[in-house]
Amino acid sequence: MQHKILLTINGEQYENFVSSERTLLDFLRDDLGITGSKKGCDEGECGACTVLVDGIAVDSCLMLAVEADGCELLTVEGLNKSELDPLQKAFIEHGAIQCGYCTPGMLLSAKALLLEKNDPTDDEIKEAIAGNLCRCTGYLSIIDAIRSVAKGGG
Amino acid sequence: MKNFLYGRASSTRAAVDFLSNRKNAFFLAGGTNLLDHLKLGVEYAEVLLDIEDLPERELTDLEEGGLRLGALALNSEVAADARVKSNFPMLAEAILSGASPQLRNMATIGGNLLQRTRCSFFRDIHAPCNKRNPGSGCAALEGAHRNHAILGTSEDCFATHPSDMDVALAALDAVLVIRGVTGERRLPLESFYLLPGDTPWRETALAHGEMITAVELPPPFFVHSIYLKVRERASFEFALAAAAVALEVREGMILAARVALGGVGTVPWRAREAERLLVGAFATPEAFEVAAEAELAAALPHRDNFFKVELARRTLVRALSEVAEKWGGFE
Known part of the structure; x- marks a missing residue:
């Protein structure tokens, strides 16, 4: 149908x-x-x-x-119409990518969080990406990257 | 997924009439469980009737502080609602302890109530499973069953009910509003879920074609409550054991208690025996031990899940203690 x-x-x-x-x-x-x-x-x-x-x-x-x-x-x-989104830049700067397979999903979960809250706590960042599995990074660099954008005003 | 027909329902009445007359037809709401099962082959659908345009999504105040949750309200919406957070905090805690943000953004209240077990043999169409394929046997008896239930089990099935939200709703005395072809009926959540017995494929009292349209929460009598979930990692994991507890304590005495257990039952487990022993007792560690011990006396563990008896007991005692602390501590 x-x-x-x-x-x-x-x-x-x-x-x-x-x-x-x-x-x-x-x-x-x-x-x-x-x-x-x-x-x-x-x-x-x-x-x-x-x-x-x-x-x-x-x-x-x-x-x-x-x-x-x-x-x-x-x-x-x-996310990157003319230039990279601040989240994408932050992921690169923090080395928050290894194989990259989880990255698109991670970026969008982070984007959804920052659309709702521009200054999330670490716990809120962790919860926002709880449904995105990454088998490479151990998450810490991803959390660092998201936090850096949040503090920079999203 | 195999081919199916898809349509959008324009009224609740029409949706119920339509589905009642058709086999292999399902209401589609959030789809997080149903589409997964269609992919796995656990369910087979000829027709999916999308009900997300129906008006059953509002949260409405009831008399004296009660609340009506439209069945199509999203899990994330309910957990974020100010009335839920202030008057029924254990419900918000339970919802937020379950699944992931993406799934909570998709899943509805009605769909969560109809969520099916995560037993790996139920989900594997090549394995024997009395729930999925009546009379075929239960592969979990010999196979991996560490996460299986210890309460409400039968020889045919001991698959765990997976929901967190439904455990909180059990403790909150929730009433389901159900629409069928002959009209509307109300059913306490406790009567909604059926123990597996020798008919494990019958999981709820919902007849084919009936639709859950709302959940009604009676006014909260309690001031303090908790949903305590114990699991193998801190997020996006099902409960090994969970306890939903609400107590009313005056001068050290428990005047009222609502207790339900998750992760250990074949249904969201209302802990009536624990409640019976708690009411009228003083809020002491000993009383909590006695109540938890009594509730779990009926537990029937299998080879690899004996640990759940002790884990559930400790989880319940800890939940009771934490609520007692909120009332000002022990006598």
Whole structure:
């Protein structure tokens, strides 16, 4: 069963047909070629697929594309329109990246936090990225990076 | 995921009428559990009826400080609500102790109530499982069952109920508002969940086509409460043991007690025996030990989860002690 959906992704309008069972993640990656959002577990455990839907962080692997009809999405591609987002710069400066697979999701969970609170505590930073697994960094450099942006005013 | 039809419901009544007449049809709300199960093959759907446009999302004041939670309210919305935080803090604590920010942003109250077990054999369609495939046996008896339940178990199933929120709701005497084709009914949460017995595939009193539309919280009698969760890491992990405790203490005596346990039951476990022993007793460490001991006397651990009996006992004693501290400490 095909559905016509109309949505905004990183500021651009998209009108597409999707089948009922298409997840938002597969729609982004395989139908649109917007591959910044990663597929790790595909069951809501790893957070590599995190995107912002109307400003809220969700796991795009557990959402149907058809459910995003009418929504405004932000993926990692939307963070750097002309230059890198302060979070992206901070991740580079703090060496908060090794393999990079978790990074898009980490950035968007951090973005969602900073949209809500511009001066979060360390506990709030840790809680904000609790749904994003990183097997490389041990998290400390990621927390440092997010904190540095928060203190710089986001 | 296999193909299914997808539609959006425009009214609660129409949604209930539609689903009641169809097999292999589900309401879709947050989808965090259902879509996972469809991918795994644990569930099979021909139709998903998206109910997220329905108006059941508000939090509404009830008389004398009670609160009605629309079933489509998001877990994150409920945990952040000022009335929930001030009048039912254990509910906010329980919700925030569960899952991840992304999942709490997607999952609804109604969906959380219908959350299914994380038993790895239930989730593995190639394993025997009496819950998923009646009569096929229980692979957890011989297999990994360290996280399985010790209360409310049966020979056929001892899978743990995974929710934190539902444990707090059990202690809060929550009442579910359920809409069916013949109208609306109200059911205490305690009657909603069914013990596995010899029909472990029947988990709730919800009939096919019925929809949970709201959860009603009676006025809080207590001033102090806690949701204490013990787990293997500090976030994004299911409970090994959890205790939801609310006490009313006057001059050292416990006048009222609401206690529920999580992570150890096949259903959110209302600890009636502990409550019975607590009410009228003085708030002392000894009284808490006696109550916790009595509640867990019925525990039936298996090979690898004996530790849960002691862990649940200690978790409950600690939760009771921490609430007593808030009342000004022990006698």
